Amino acid sequence: MTLLDLTARPAARLPNAHLPVAIVGAGPVGLAAAAHLLRRGIDFVVLESGDQVGASIRAWGHTRLFSPWRHLVDPVAQELLEATGWTLARPDRAPTGHELVAEYLEPLAAVPGIAERIRLGVRVTDVSRDAMDRTRTRGRAAAPFVVRTRDGEGDVADATYRAVVDASGTYLSPNSLSSNGLALPGLDAVADRVLPALPDVLGRDRATFAGRHTTVVGAGHSAANTVLALASLARDEPGTRVTWAIRTASPDRVTDSDADGLPGRASLGARARRAVADGRVALLDGFETVGVRRDGDxxxxxxxxxxxxxxxxxxxxxxxTGFRPDLAPYREIRLDVDEVVEAPRRLAPLIDPNEHSCGTVAPHGYRELAHPEQGLFIVGMKSYGRAPTFLLKTGYEQVRSVVAWIDGDVAAAQAVELVLPATGVCSTDAGDCC
Known part of the structure; x- marks a missing residue:
């Protein structure tokens, strides 16, 4: 059997084996799922809302990841790439987001068998069962999934699939600035002055911040990255000031522990604390945001x-302030989601940020990710709901297990293994991203 022989091993566990699998999102985990499906000879389509693969990563691509290359490449994807002459350079170095895209995601997306199955510029708006709304039960498991997409021209299309693997991430659905989680009163009137997490302060967005006072809201590593970039900008651009607004008494979510297995993260925490201590960053602690309004300019x-x-x-x-999963497309689908973390219910206790760090998350696969709808899996960062402890290596093991299950290879699906670095205490609000 060759990698491109998509009829050699039909999926035995699911009905509708003549239909492809829908992968939502062409980021690292979505493309890893594509690699595993290709290796097993299962047809698939990758649906990406951006105009390029890794669209969300490109938005914060100037930022260096915590994890080194050796933890950022899926093993099966690496095999496919090496067959094209690609090599993993500098495995112990942590790349930037732009490097991750250019040196890994773009070559992976160009692999024959994957390249022709990626559809760019199409956003998944809804998922349902064919001829079945949420309330109908009889014959439900045998009905294929219907995935509705909308393209850049506004055209809507429905297509049927045997399974859905949602690896769309959470970057496009940030948490609210409001401390109660609701939409912040007054935000619509000042939306042009509110920027998303991880702007390129020292590069693309420099002119936006130079000579102005910026307040960064949030206590995690994404906030610390931006605070430090603004403090650096202030050295060169007169009038530039930065305030760090947090709800707690100190930015304790940003670790600077020597025991942290990811040195880049520990270094970030130490530098952020020094910037506050030496007065380069003003700390507004214990601040619970309740509204915003325009005050002149x-x-x-x-x-x-x-x-x-x-x-x-x-x-x-x-x-x-972090991110949350967008579950709106699943209004007609039966999900089993934890009421606190918004992760699959069986996964939630394993990733609860009150109990676990990145390095203490237990291995998990299709069983913990399953929902009442057989064949639907939310994976990657989105599977963690509001928990901020995701690492890409975890997502790769998720899709390995899920794809094995789709293929009917139950033994491989159940043999879940995950060796993570000794990461110490962590709470990275954008996962591996910064």
Missing amino acids: ALELVGRRGADVLAHRTDLVVNA
Whole structure:
């Protein structure tokens, strides 16, 4: 059997084996799923809302990842790439997001058998069962999935699939700036002054921040990256100021422990704390954001600090409060999601950030990721819901197990193994991204 012989090994576990598998998202985990499906001879289509593979990573591509290359490449994807002459250079070096895309994702997306199955610029808006809404049960398991997409021209199309593997991530669905999680009152009127997490402060977005006062909201590593970049910019651009607004008494989510198995992350924490200590960054701690309003040419973030209500004046706001999964496309699908973390219910206890760090997450696969809809799997960063402890290596083991199950190879699907670095305490609000 060759890698391109898609009729040699039909999936035995699922009905509708003549239909392809839908992969949502052409990031690292989505393309890893494509590699595993290709290796097993299972047809698939990759549906990517961006105009290029790795679209979300490109948005923060200037940022260096915590993990080194050896933890960022899926083993099966590596085999496919090496067959084309590709080599894994500098396995112990942590790349930037742009390097991850250029040196890994783009070559992987160009592999024969994967390249022709990627559809760019199509956003998945809805998933259902063919001729079945959420309430119908009889014959449900035998009905194929219907995936509805909308392209850049607004054209809508439905297609049927035997299974759906959603690796679309969470970068496009950030948490609210409001401390209660609801939409922040007044945000619509000032949306042009509020930027997403991990802007390119020292590069593409330099002119936006130079000479202005920026308030970064959020206590995680994405916030720390932006705070440090702004502090660096302030050395060269007069009038540039940075405030770090957090709900807690200190930025304790940003570790600087010597025991951290990812040295880049520990270094980031140490540098951020020094920037606060030496006055280059103003810390606004204990600040619970409740609203925002325009104040002339500036903004006022309104918040509670203990019993007091404060109005914090700033020019720009960066929302680095973390991310959440967009589950709206699954209104007609039966999901089993934890009510707190918004992860698959059996996975949630294994990734609860109150109990676990990146390095203490137990190996898990198709069983922990399964929903009542047989053949639907949410994987990668999105599978972690609101938990901020995801590592790419975890996602690769997820899709290995899921694809084995789709192929009817139950023994391989159940043989879940995961060797992670000794990562110490971590709470990385963008996973491997920074």
